[in-house]
Amino acid sequence: MAMNLAGQPILILKEGTERSKGKDAIQSNINAARVIADSVRTSLGPRGLDKMLVDQFGDVVITNDGATIMKEVDVQHPAAKMMVEVSKTQDEETGDGTTTSVIITGELLKQASKLLEQKIHPTVITEGYRKATEEALKVIERVSIKADIDDEDSMKKVAMTTMSTKVVNENKALLADIAVQAVKAVAENVNGEWRVDLDNIQIQKKKGESIDQTKLIKGIILDKEIVHSGMPKHVRDAKIALIESALEIEKTEFDAKLQISSPEQMQAFLDQEQKMLQDMVNKIADSGANVVFCQKGIDDLAQHFMAKKGIIAVRRIKKSDMEKLSRATGAKIVTRIKDITAGDLGNAGHVEERKIMDDYMVFVEECASPKSVVIMIRGGTDLVVDEADRALHDALCVVKDVVIENAIVTGGGSIETEIAMGLRTFADSLSGREQLAVKAFADAMEVIPKTLAENAGLDQIDILMKLRSAHGNNKPHVGVNVENDHDHIADMKEAAVFEPALVKKQAIKSASECAVLILRIDDVIASTKTEAPPGGPGGGMPPGMGGMGGMGGMGGMGGMPPM
Numbered sequence: 001m002a003m004n005l006a007g008q009p010i011l012i013l014k015e016g017t018e019r020s021k022g023k024d025a026i027q028s029n030i031n032a033a034r035v036i037a038d039s040v041r042t043s044l045g046p047r048g049l050d051k052m053l054v055d056q057f058g059d060v061v062i063t064n065d066g067a068t069i070m071k072e073v074d075v076q077h078p079a080a081k082m083m084v085e086v087s088k089t090q091d092e093e094t095g096d097g098t099t100t101s102v103i104i105t106g107e108l109l110k111q112a113s114k115l116l117e118q119k120i121h122p123t124v125i126t127e128g129y130r131k132a133t134e135e136a137l138k139v140i141e142r143v144s145i146k147a148d149i150d151d152e153d154s155m156k157k158v159a160m161t162t163m164s165t166k167v168v169n170e171n172k173a174l175l176a177d178i179a180v181q182a183v184k185a186v187a188e189n190v191n192g193e194w195r196v197d198l199d200n201i202q203i204q205k206k207k208g209e210s211i212d213q214t215k216l217i218k219g220i221i222l223d224k225e226i227v228h229s230g231m232p233k234h235v236r237d238a239k240i241a242l243i244e245s246a247l248e249i250e251k252t253e254f255d256a257k258l259q260i261s262s263p264e265q266m267q268a269f270l271d272q273e274q275k276m277l278q279d280m281v282n283k284i285a286d287s288g289a290n291v292v293f294c295q296k297g298i299d300d301l302a303q304h305f306m307a308k309k310g311i312i313a314v315r316r317i318k319k320s321d322m323e324k325l326s327r328a329t330g331a332k333i334v335t336r337i338k339d340i341t342a343g344d345l346g347n348a349g350h351v352e353e354r355k356i357m358d359d360y361m362v363f364v365e366e367c368a369s370p371k372s373v374v375i376m377i378r379g380g381t382d383l384v385v386d387e388a389d390r391a392l393h394d395a396l397c398v399v400k401d402v403v404i405e406n407a408i409v410t411g412g413g414s415i416e417t418e419i420a421m422g423l424r425t426f427a428d429s430l431s432g433r434e435q436l437a438v439k440a441f442a443d444a445m446e447v448i449p450k451t452l453a454e455n456a457g458l459d460q461i462d463i464l465m466k467l468r469s470a471h472g473n474n475k476p477h478v479g480v481n482v483e484n485d486h487d488h489i490a491d492m493k494e495a496a497v498f499e500p501a502l503v504k505k506q507a508i509k510s511a512s513e514c515a516v517l518i519l520r521i522d523d524v525i526a527s528t529k530t531e532a533p534p535g536g537p538g539g540g541m542p543p544g545m546g547g548m549g550g551m552g553g554m555g556g557m558g559g560m561p562p563m
Contacts, residue, residue: 025521026521026522028079029079030112032079033079033518036070036080036084037109039069039073040069040102041099041103042455044099044165045165045455046164047456049455065098066087066098066099066102067088067091070083070084071084071088083102089506094401094500094502094503094506095398095400096500097503100507101508102511103451104444104507104511105514108440108444109515110444112129112519124434128430128433128438129441129515129516129519131430135423140409143410145408145410145498147402147408148403149187149194156177156180158398158402158498159175159179160172161497162395162398163175163394164497166390166391167388168388171211175392176395179396183396183400186198186201187403200371202374204223205377205379205389206359206385207379207385209379209380211378211384211388214392217376218370219365219366219370220325221361222364223361224316227298227314228304230304231307233353235312235350235351235352238348238364239288239342239347240291240329240351241284241289241340242293242332243293244322245295246294246296246298247280247292247294247315249277273301277299280337281309283337283338285311289345291348292306293317293325295317297315323372328367328371328373329347329370330367331345331346347367348366350366351364377392398499405500407501408498408499411497413449413452413479414467414471414479414492415479417478417479419508420445427439458482466487466489467489477493483495
């Protein structure tokens with residue numbers, strides 16, 4: 001980049017810096033973003049196809065989950081990275097709709113490209129897109145259907161819809177029911193508002209058996225084993241103590257010497273240690289506890305005493321697991337053993353050590369009103385288990401969205417078609433070129449039903465005309481139904497295809513903001529990467545150069561031969 005003043009070129013940027021500006025910069029960014037959108041487009045809908053992703057280490061991921069695809073693909077173009085950010089934001093905010101948001105972003109940029117060719121300024125387009133976004137959100141509010149935490153049927157239908165595109169489609173009814181029960185268990189009403197922390201739903205994945213063996217555990221699973229072979233392996237009506245400190249004799253924190261002059265003194269010292277440990281165990285037993293979970297270590301002698309009293313003990317449990325145990329069982333975490341009372345104990349119907357595949361695990365089950373639960377996912381292979389995990393994550397997220405927002409919309413491209421119809425009516429009320437941008441936004445929204453039709457092998461234009469006709473006749477819930485062999489459209493409300501309103505709102509907002517951001521860039525200045533000196537961080541000395549680093553050949557040094 002150089003300026004020419006009075007015949008003298010003035011260099012501003014470093015040599016090798018690449019710069020593109022104006023229409024070339026905008027078009028380059030649009031093309032990069034559209035490539036990303038096209039890459040995930042074929043994975044949308046119940047007839048969408050999967051992607052096989054192989055990383056640099058040879059690990060394979062097979063999925064059609066948009067968030068996973070975008071996470072695994074290593075993109076370099078800055079505009080493409082912005083598309084990855086859209087996917088990431090959508091996943092973090094709502095947990096679903098990542099593919100939708102990326103596809104809509106790509107289509108918004110495609111429609112904007114057509115407007116740019118008509119000499120419409122990017123600022124006009126971005127302003128039109130902002131107005132269209134506000135109107136689209138109003139349409140969602142108008143056609144959404146109320147649902148809340150007591151409406152289990154609607155929440156289950158929402159979860160089944162999000163899993164209908166996954167590998168676990170055959171078992172979606174079972175997994176949807178598990179997702180609804182798990183979210184209801186951990187949901188908390190704070191000042192009249194429902195809150196759901198999905199961290200309180202632990203996911204345990206174990207290869208083996210089949211997906212239909214996936215279960216909801218109303219309690220906690222610990223990847224630990226019982227510390228002593230003499231302890232019982234299962235306990236009914238468990239009274240659970242959670243102890244933060246070690247069941248060991250505390251060592252002095254300073255140097256100390258014991259002068260022992262006879263064997264009796266030595267024996268007395270050992271007896272005192274034993275008595276202290278026995279007192280600890282007696283204190284626990286007196287509180288009524290028959291199961292002990294300890295965050296730190298348990299002395300071998302203490303294990304022996306607990307085994308004699310029929311107490312189950314598990315040690316070195318993570319702090320996060322201790323907190324989950326507290327939420328699940330109602331137990332209080334005790335710091336000092338001598339302060340433990342019956343009021344500090346929690347309850348569980350059943351505590352048992354089981355062997356799952358090659359690992360021993362401790363199951364704390366049948367808690368009365370657990371605020372922390374576990375879903376144990378089973379499957380034939382690691383790939384199946386991982387995909388079931390991703391599907392269940394989406395299901396949990398959409399159920400959570402319904403609990404928080406209390407609103408759902410019909411799927412199958414019906415809401416996008418209704419938004420497009422509403423935006424075209426809204427565009428007619430505008431004057432100036434913004435009207436064209438709003439209509440372009442409306443056209444972009446129809447990419448969802450068109451993609452659903454395309455992925456099912458149907459005629460896009462035919463399906464789109466049928467949808468426009470139905471929505472024009474005041475049928476706002478009609479969408480693409482690939483199972484319907486007659487005309488491939490149906491009332492999605494009757495077909496029980498629902499999605500959270502929150503997911504659609506976030507997808508449109510994320511897509512619009514990303515498209516606007518890319519359209520406002522008219523100058524791209526890319527610096528060249530600085531290469532590391534040869535030889536790595538050890539001073540830049542090439543191999544075999546002894547102490548004469550970097551002076552191979554000694555050019556210009558009086559004809560001295562190379563060293």
